[in-house]
Amino acid sequence: MQSGPPIIGVSPAIVRVTDLINHVADTGLNIVISGETGVGKEVIAQNLYQKSPRKGKPFVKVNCAALPEGLLESELYGYERGAFTGAEQKKRGKFELANGGVLFLDEIGDMPILLQSKLLHVLQSGEFAPLGSEKEFKTDTWLIAATNHDLEDEIKKHKFREDLYYRLNIIKIYIPPLRERTEDIPHLINYYSQLYTSQFNNRNILQPSSRVLQKLSEYYWPGNVRELQNVLKRVLVLGSWDDIIDGFDYGYGSSNAVRQKTEQVQPPIPSSNNFLFQNGQAPDLESFSLKDIKKNALDKVEKEAISYILEKTGWNRSRASKILKISYKTLLYKISELGILPPTT
Amino acid sequence: MQKKYKILIIDDSEEILNTYKKFFIKKNYSVATASNGLDGLKILQTEPNDFDLIITDIVMPNISGVGIISIVKKKFPEILIIAITGWGEHPGMLASEAEADLVLEKPIDLMELDKRIIDLIQSKTI
Numbered sequence: 001m002q003s004g005p006p007i008i009g010v011s012p013a014i015v016r017v018t019d020l021i022n023h024v025a026d027t028g029l030n031i032v033i034s035g036e037t038g039v040g041k042e043v044i045a046q047n048l049y050q051k052s053p054r055k056g057k058p059f060v061k062v063n064c065a066a067l068p069e070g071l072l073e074s075e076l077y078g079y080e081r082g083a084f085t086g087a088e089q090k091k092r093g094k095f096e097l098a099n100g101g102v103l104f105l106d107e108i109g110d111m112p113i114l115l116q117s118k119l120l121h122v123l124q125s126g127e128f129a130p131l132g133s134e135k136e137f138k139t140d141t142w143l144i145a146a147t148n149h150d151l152e153d154e155i156k157k158h159k160f161r162e163d164l165y166y167r168l169n170i171i172k173i174y175i176p177p178l179r180e181r182t183e184d185i186p187h188l189i190n191y192y193s194q195l196y197t198s199q200f201n202n203r204n205i206l207q208p209s210s211r212v213l214q215k216l217s218e219y220y221w222p223g224n225v226r227e228l229q230n231v232l233k234r235v236l237v238l239g240s241w242d243d244i245i246d247g248f249d250y251g252y253g254s255s256n257a258v259r260q261k262t263e264q265v266q267p268p269i270p271s272s273n274n275f276l277f278q279n280g281q282a283p284d285l286e287s288f289s290l291k292d293i294k295k296n297a298l299d300k301v302e303k304e305a306i307s308y309i310l311e312k313t314g315w316n317r318s319r320a321s322k323i324l325k326i327s328y329k330t331l332l333y334k335i336s337e338l339g340i341l342p343p344t345t
Numbered sequence: 346m347q348k349k350y351k352i353l354i355i356d357d358s359e360e361i362l363n364t365y366k367k368f369f370i371k372k373n374y375s376v377a378t379a380s381n382g383l384d385g386l387k388i389l390q391t392e393p394n395d396f397d398l399i400i401t402d403i404v405m406p407n408i409s410g411v412g413i414i415s416i417v418k419k420k421f422p423e424i425l426i427i428a429i430t431g432w433g434e435h436p437g438m439l440a441s442e443a444e445a446d447l448v449l450e451k452p453i454d455l456m457e458l459d460k461r462i463i464d465l466i467q468s469k470t471i
Contacts, residue, residue, distance in 0.1 A: 020383050020407050027419075029412050166435040170412045171382075 005043050008191045009184035013176045017044065020173060025051035030123070030168050032108070033146040035175035038226030041146040042106065044173055049102045054142055057101030060094045064115075065107035073115055074131055083132025095128050095139050103141045108168070109149030109160060120164045143168070178224045182217035188225060192232050205236050212241045219248050237323060238312050303338040306331070315342050350466060351375040351395050355385035355413060356402040356429075365400070368455045382408025389421060397466055398425040400458075403436040411436065414443040425465050429453060 007018055024031070025048045033041045042061070049059050067075055074083075078093030094103060105111070111119065122128045123143065127136040145168050154160035178184070186208075193205040208216065221227055234244055306324065313319045321331040334340075352374050354365050362378045369376045377396075379385035382405050389396065399417060403410035414426050428440035431451035440448045446465055449458070 016383075023383060023386055024408065024412070024416075027412070027416055029415055163435045166411075166439055169409060170415070170439075171408050172406060174406075 005046060006191070007040070007043060007047055008188050009181060010187055011176075011181035011184050013181050014184060017173060017175060020171075021047055021051060024048070024171050026053060027171075028052070028054075028142050029170040030142075031144045031171045031173060032151070032169050033144065033173045033175070034151070035148065036177045036222075036224055037148050038224035039175040039177060040225050041148075041175065042104065044175065045102070045104045045144045045146065048144060049104075049142075052102075052142070054101050058098050059102045059104065060098035061104040061106060062094050063106045065110035069112045069115060072111070073118070076115070077118075077128050077130050079131035080133045083130070087132065090130075093128070093130055095122065095141055096130075096137065098141045099139055101142070103143050105143065105145040107147060108145035109147040109151055109154055113159065113161065116161045116164050120161060120167060123164075123167050178221040178228065179219070185216050185228070186213060188228055189232065192229055196232060196236055200236055203236055205232060206239065206241060208241050212245055215245045215248070219250060237319075239314065239316070239319065240312070243312065299338060302334065303340060306334055306338065307340050310335075310340065311343075349373060349375055350397045350462070351377070352462070353377045353379065353385060353388060353396050353399045354401075355379045355382060355399065355405070355410070357381055357405045358402075361402075365455070369459075372459055381406045382410070382413045385413060386416060389417065389424075393421055396421075396424050398427065398462055400427045400429065400462075403428055403430045403440055409436075411439045411443050414440060414445045418444050425469060427458075427461070427465070 007014060007021075009015075021044065031048065033044050035041055046059070049055060062072075062075060064072060074091065074093065076093050076095055078091050078096055079087050081087060081090045122139065125136070126138060126140070128139055129136045149160075151160050151165055151169075155162050155165055189205075189208065193207075197204055216228075223230070231244055235241055238244070306320070309320045309323050310317070313323070317331055317335075318328055321328045324331065326334075352369060354362060354369075354376065355378070356362050356365070357380055359380065362380065366376050366378055377388055379388055382401075385399070385401070386408060389399075399413070401410040401413050408416070410428050410430075414428060417424055417426055425446045427447045427449060428437070428445040429449050429451060430437040430440060437448050437450065447461060449461070
């Protein structure tokens with residue numbers, strides 16, 4: 001197993017998190033990682049695992065929000081043959097599979113309260129029973145949980161068990177949102193640019209100008225690092241930062257951010273007008289044909305779409321063909337067929 | 346005159362830290378303080394043989410008191426630990442499970458705490 005994704009950043013918060021990881025990775029104590037969606041909670045879990053003596057043993061992930069209650073239970077603890085209708089074969093649960101290693105419970109705040117009781121029992125006793133089993137099995141699993149909920153708040157709402165909370169929260173790792181550590185943005189861009197460049201046929205991401213960086217640090221980043229990754233992928237495809245930056249909603253969740261009015265190139269949206277009225281004239285019923293209208297409309301939409309992408313890519317036809325997902329040859333044919341002209345300047 | 350004992354106090358309340366620190370310095374202890382578990386652990390790692398006893402709060406940022414107790418009992422088994430809990434039975438029970446030498450509930454009577462510390466250290470050295 002190769003080493004996990006690195007933790008990128010120079011902000012005091014990230015330096016602190018790294019320091020904390022180095023001090024607790026060998027303890028095997030229960031950990032809760034918290035932070036907004038997209039901040040990289042799984043990256044932290046992977047790093048803990050990589051730096052622990054359990055490295056090389058299983059790292060098993062379960063997303064507690066992704067499965068309905070019954071399935072989550074059998075996923076975690078497994079079942080015996082005949083435990084319920086349809087249980088034709090014995091199935092091993094994640095607790096068993098993670099034995100000796102790490103069980104990463106993502107979205108622990110979404111675990112149904114009945115399953116929380118069962119989890120608490122496992123944590124207290126170190127034993128679990130698969131569904132339909134009379135026997136309890138010992139488990140030696142390092143539990144790392146993650147959540148984007150405020151668990152203390154969930155306790156007040158009686159959605160999370162207080163005793164489980166304290167048992168899990170032996171060590172807390174909180175990752176602040178990206179907007180609170182904007183000094184990390186250039187480092188993240190650097191790291192992911194290199195990563196994506198090698199993934200996307202060595203296409204290079206333009207280094208952002210200081211104006212772009214300024215805009216990036218003013219943005220709210222509701223999706224955090226994951227959103228930044230997506231932005232970088234789009235920059236890679238479009239070859240420019242400007243349109244993406246201009247498309248940011250600066251009003252999002254932030255009271256002091258200035259909502260920016262930006263001039264945007266509107267993406268082509270097929271309009272229903274003008275397909276019937278050629279040159280402002282009502283159609284001649286003699287030559288009226290749905291087939292022709294369809295062809296006309298299609299040509300128009302295609303022309304708009306292709307022109308739009310060509311403009312975006314600075315008439316880089318090879319890149320445009322990839323975005324449009326048509327062959328280079330087809331694109332050249334369409335350009336001449338539809339009479340699309342390169343900019344004269 | 347007793348030997349000068351060295352203690353580490355870990356609590357995320359600045360006020361409590363200051364109160365404890367003043368009191369124990371007056372009582373002729375050598376005192377170090379940390380406002381969270383990680384900083385406390387770092388102090389221990391730089392001077393592992395220096396401390397006789399740790400007083401730790403339970404509910405704290407990053408490494409909780411329960412975490413501190415577990416780590417210290419494993420890495421520095423010689424050091425005594427008093428856990429102070431104010432949050433009902435769960436954390437207190439966890440502190441005992443982690444084998445704190447003593448678990449006390451808030452509010453704390455400092456004179457009483459001083460007595461318990463000396464009892465603990467002396468019962469260990471005898």
